[in-house]
Amino acid sequence: MEVRFDGKRALVTGAGKGIGRDTAKALVKCGAEVFALSRTQEDLDSLVQEYPGIQPVQCDLGDPEATKAAVESVGPIDLLVNNAGIIILQPFLDVTLDAFDKVMNTNVRAVLQVSQIVAKGMVERGTGGSIVNLSSLVSKSVLKEHTSYCASKGALDVMSKVMALELGPHKIRVNTVNPTVVLTDMTRKIGYGDPAKAGPILARIPLGKLVEVDDVVNAILYLLSDKAAMVNGTHLPIEGGFLTS
Template sequence: MFDFTNRPILVTGASGNIGAATVRLLRKYGAEVIAAGPSDELLAPLVAETGVRGLAFDLASEEAVRTALSDLPLYGVVNCAGLGGVVAPLVDADVDVFDSVMAVNTRGAFLVTKYAARTMIAAGRGGAIVNVSSQAALVALDGHMSYGASKAALDSMTRVSALELGPHNIRVNSVNPTVVMTPMSASYWGRPEIQEPFLSQLPLGRYATEEEIAAPIVFLLSDAASMITGVTLPVDGGYTAR
C-alpha cells in the first residue's frame, strides 16, 4: 500500500521544513521524487542528502511552471510551497502582503495543478495530488486574513480538482495542519503570549512536527487512500474540533 516504486512525485516547497520531511518519507517508500523550489541553491542540501532530483522554477510565472512541468511524467504532486505573510489585524493589513501570499499559496498551487494534471491525464496512469493547506482555512485566526483566505481558496481548489480529475482516476485532497514550529512560524507562534493561550485550546496540547504532517500527506498519495478524494483533512491535534 505504501510502495511508490516507479512513481514520480513532485514536491513543491521542498526546501522548507514540511516539504523536506515529505521528500524524505517518500524516498523511504521508493518514490522517484522531484524536489521543487525557487532556486538550486536552496534545494542543494536536500538533494545532496537524499539523492532526489532538484527542479528550480518560479511559481509566480505561468511560463516558468509550464516549461518545468510540460514534459515531466508524474504520478503524484504535493503542493507544499507556502508563504506565511505578516500576522496583522484586518484594518492594518497590507494589500501587497495579501497579493504575495495569494500568489504563492493559491495561484502557484493552481498553476502547478493545471500543468501537472495535463501530463498525468495524458499518461493515463491515474495518480494523486495533495495540497498542504492549514487550519486557518477551517477556523478564524486573529490576524490571518491573507493566509486564511489563501488556504481557504486552496481547499476550494482541492474540491473542484477532485471533481474534474476523478474521471481520470486522479485523486485530490488537502491536509490542514496546525502550527508546526518552523522558522516561518516561530516569530509569531513562538511568542509566550501567543503560544500559551493557543496551546491551552489544543486538545493534544502541543504543536505538530514536520514528520507528523508528512505522514498523512504520504498516506493520501498512497494506494491505502484509493477511495479518498475531495477531502480536507485536519492534522491539528483536535484544534478545529472545538
C-alpha cells in the same frame, strides 16, 4: 502500515525547507523518484547532498512563465504535493494589496498552474494519480492578522474540491491536509516558537502540543498512497483535537 511508491514519479513544491523537504525525503525512502522544487538553490543543494537521488528544480512559483517551464521540464508525474506557501501577517485594516496578491499568487494561483500541467499529463496517459495540497486549519478557524493567509487557504480548500470532482473520473484523487500551527522555520520566524504566542493555541489542543512536521508528512504519504484509494475531495485536519474545543 507500509507505504511504497516504487516506479512512481513525485513532484514536491516548496521542498527546500520544512514540510516539503521532509516529504521529499520520505518519498525517496518509500521508493519514489522525486523532483524537489524550491526557489532557493542553496536549499536544493543541501537536500541533494543529503539525498543524492533527488532531482532538484529551482523555480520561483511567483513567476508564471518560469513555473510553466520548470514543471513541464520534469516530465510525467504520478504524485504531486503542492506544499509551497507564504504567509504575511498584517492586521485587517493594514492589509496591502501587494501583500494580498503575493500570498494568493503563491498559495492559490501557483497550485492551480502546477496542478493543471501535472493533471493534464495524468489524463493523457490514462494512468491516474494523486494530488495533495497543503492547506491549513485557518480555512476553518481563523486567526488575527492572518487575512491574506486565511483567504488563500479557504480558496485552496474549495479549489481542491472542484479538482477532486472534475479529475476523479480520470482516476486522479485530490485531497488537502489542514494542520494547525506546525513547528517549522517559517512558523518560528513569525513567533510561534514563543510560548506566549503559542499558548492560546495550545490551550485549545487536548493533546497539549503543537503539530510536528512528521505528523503532516505521514498524512501526506497516506493520502498519496493506494491505502487511501477511496479518499477524494477530503480536507484532513491535523490538529490534536483543536476543533473539539
